[in-house]
Amino acid sequence: MLQTRLRRPAATLGSAMAALAAGGLVALSFAGCGLVAPGPVDTVGEVDFETPLAIPPLAESHVDAEGTRVFALEAQAGTTEFAPGVASETWGFDGGYLGPTLVADRGERVRVDLTNSLDEATTVHWHGMHLPAAMDGGPHQMIAPGGSFAPEWIVDQPAATLWYHPHPHGETESHVAKGLAGMFLLHDDAERSLGLPEEYGVDDIPVIVQDAGFSAEGVREDTQRGYAGGLGDELLVNGTRGPYLDISTELVRLRLLNASPARTYAFAWSDGRPVELIGTDGGLLEASVALDQVRLSPGERAEVLLRVAPGERVVLQSRMTAEIAGLEPVVASMNGGVDAFDVLEVRAGDELAPAASVPARLATIEDFDPAEVVTTRTFELGDSFEINGEAMDMDRIDETVTVDTLERWVVENSNAVPHSFHVHDVQFRIATIDGAAPPPELAGWKDTIFAEPETSYELLMRFDDYADPSTPYMYHCHLLWHEDQGMMGQFAVVEPGQRATMSEGPHHEH
């Protein structure tokens, strides 16, 4: 699976370890062999932007007699031409690569009729969605080849940019990298009243960023795997290589999703203008924030506004540095921590539709009261793909949470390398990072955080409802290879006094 690539220098894990040791850092322990340390990549100025950005179609739906909005998605194998006339084998939902964008309103009951036409089992997880554990699409809700699953729930959370992707234990990196991912957008009245750009594909644009490797002929290849997982040396946006986006309005809203298995980005504009961030994983910020760059680790989302003048062109780039990544320079230099990419060229038309002004206040986010915390738990991200010294066990409940309580989860990365932390079911708030208040871009609703080395994160989260003692939710590192290796645990939400049970064994199939 791992390939030797000639386009850039590849150090061995041995030399990476030696470099780390020389840097006085904790040596890494990896199971298995064959790891490489992908060297620096810089595509700035080298991307031709010759292909219009593909916009995933909106998923069709209908409202049934009971008032449920019903979607259908089919996971299938296919081929995709990332280069004209050159087919690569890929997977997608309702097509060869990625999937349609689902849209629903707060308060709606939704159902998704899933069909698995692949020749292996998979799942579909609703990343960022508050919903019952049995509908969550985690590793306990496997869909056998030829099988189906029809999760349904009531959307009950603020407007947000969510997404969906497979979550089969041990195979998530492979299934996502093959192309199984899509967006799930939520709207609500409060967000609509702001007058933000919301015409899908016109001024409200999905931007699904993934890295990938290609042969000289343009056939997609497996990527080199460093400590973070597979890192590609080219980018795809919505599956498009070298994309440009024509826009016809003064103001556009870009919904950035890092759907890469392992790579963390630092998104910035080529002309140095600030990135105007208006929303994070779970919804809008209270007010927009002007940033030099937006850092997104795998699974995280950011909504940004871009204001353009007629005829203007500007390139969305990713310019990571050791400082932005929170890494020691020697660590950053080997695994994407200093990489730079041209991502997407935005081309404004000569005549642009005017935009309404955006209110200064975008949302009201009430802080949790720490005095109401009932339980504090600690999650130590270890150096052998473990959390609190344990690798994922499908038959073990790691944490039992009482419904209708506020909890404090302290996430500690004790490694020299970064991890991330994603919690299913809830959106949380970051209370502190190493004891200090989070910066404004991390002060809103989050479901996934980048966990810098030697750093402690205090998260507050409320488990309002959906008690189910027999079906767990997951928490895990969202570096997908780490997750696959077992960097994941399970929690059950139960009624007061109830105990979690595991009535469903591993690899239970619906």
Ligand SMILES: [Cu+2]
């Ligand atoms: Cu990790």
